[in-house]
Amino acid sequence: MEPATRDELLLAAERYAETVPIEVEPSNVDWECSERAVRRAGACIYDRRTEAITIRLTWSAYRAFGWEEFTGTIRHELVHAWEFQQFGESGHGTRFAEKAKEVNAPRHCRAFSEARLRLRCSSCDWDARRYRASKAVKNPAKRRCGACGSRYRVEHTESGRCWRTHAGYLVARRKLGDEW
Template sequence: VAVSSLEWEISHRAKRRAGALFHSDGQPQRIQIARRHFENSGWLAVTSTIRHELIHAHLLNTERDVGHGKRFQQFAEALDTSVHCERFSEPSYWVRCEECDREIARYRESKLVKQADQFRCGDCGGRFSVVPVDENGSR
């Protein structure tokens, strides 16, 4: 698939992912960029995200690979982009391990948020608790 045939769109809902490549039957269809990413991180960060998503499109076309493996990392380094994006919006919830203080960001009231005491930390086996977040996203 040629880059010129890809559809491009802006997501007005995305809070966690800066961009995404959508594909069907192994063919890249469209690239979506988060509006909040642009608003909070600026144009340079968005251009990096565009390069990131174009690497996904290229590797899907040539190698049927949509992951962030070794080939992706090689392209990312060559094209001066990152493998993962920095957080660009504040989560609605933080879940913290009471033993090792590992923190997990959550943007929705997921099962982990609703029933934190029912889950255990994958690092140390400790119990989780939900950390209060104010309207500014501060803990």
């Protein structure tokens, strides 16, 4: 039976983690559920001072993926925990990729929600999804494309409204109101 509440998800994740063949000390891992995350399905947080590890799972991602796919997210975060416990650091490099392959974990977890905003270069094909109003979204005139140096424009994906300046952002925000 799939978890139906956040507490059930955390309990199921902790139990599932015990079945994954990876050398992670479970007594040093705490489990949390995130309500805020809009982009990542999970996160592994390491406290260098205490060497404590917290695996934070995103409820919305679990609801979007279902238990079967979400177990990949759990394995992915366990690989981060393993790296932290073994090496004091973690990333998505070669070591991570090798261990992820061993435990059948995805190297990167797919997005579970659509980005509300998109930064686009005015000259080249570069673009980036944004879920919140970052500094680049609020004031794109102060930023330049890292690929070609041109200016950005920002698009609100649902409405198609675009802007290139802070004033344009303020107008879009006001006009979109509750649709933001």
